[in-house]
Amino acid sequence: MFCPLVFKAFIRTTSLTLFPTTCKDITNRDWTVHMARAGFVHTPSENSPDVATCFFCLKELEGWEPEDDPEKEHKSHSSSCHFIALKKKVEDLTTEEFFKLQKERHKFIINKAGNEAIAKFEEAAKLRRVEIFKTAMGEE
Numbered sequence: 353m354f355c356p357l358v359f360k361a362f363i364r365t366t367s368l369t370l371f372p373t374t375c376k377d378i379t380n381r382d383w384t385v386h387m388a389r390a391g392f393v394h395t396p397s398e399n400s401p402d403v404a405t406c407f408f409c410l411k412e413l414e415g416w417e418p419e420d421d422p423e424k425e426h427k428s429h430s431s432s433c434h435f436i437a438l439k440k441k442v443e444d445l446t447t448e449e450f451f452k453l454q455k456e457r458h459k460f461i462i463n464k465a466g467n468e469a470i471a472k473f474e475e476a477a478k479l480r481r482v483e484i485f486k487t488a489m490g491e492e
């Protein structure tokens with residue numbers, strides 16, 4: 353069985369105050385547990401206070417509504433998530449499963465960093481191209 357302390361850490365990192373509270377049938381605590389069981393940790397920013405990120409696939413979701421089902425939202429927005437594919441609760445993961453998910457998580461991290469570097473490079477190249485074009489046209 354997966355270490356319950358890790359599951360508790362998931363819950364601790366999920367805010368008790370920023371998720372939908374208008375639903376009568378669910379308390380903040382229930383919502384937090386629901387989010388954590390769906391693999392989410394709360395990763396707010398100044399402009400996006402309700403962003404939650406999947407601990408495993410790094411998918412970020414925001415704009416949560418009281419009727420949202422975190423697990424269904426996770427599945428529909430990140431079909432490649434290995435945690436969702438396992439169909440197990442975080443607290444039921446074996447240590448081996450957790451380490452396999454960690455391996456996949458690192459692939460997502462490397463992929464994300466690579467995509468960000470490519471985007472940054474392409475933006476810099478675009479700006480440089482404009483400078484070269486202006487120079488060629490004698491504008492500078």
Ligand SMILES: [Zn+2]
Pocket residue numbers: 391406407408409410411426430433434435436
């Ligand atoms: Zn995920």
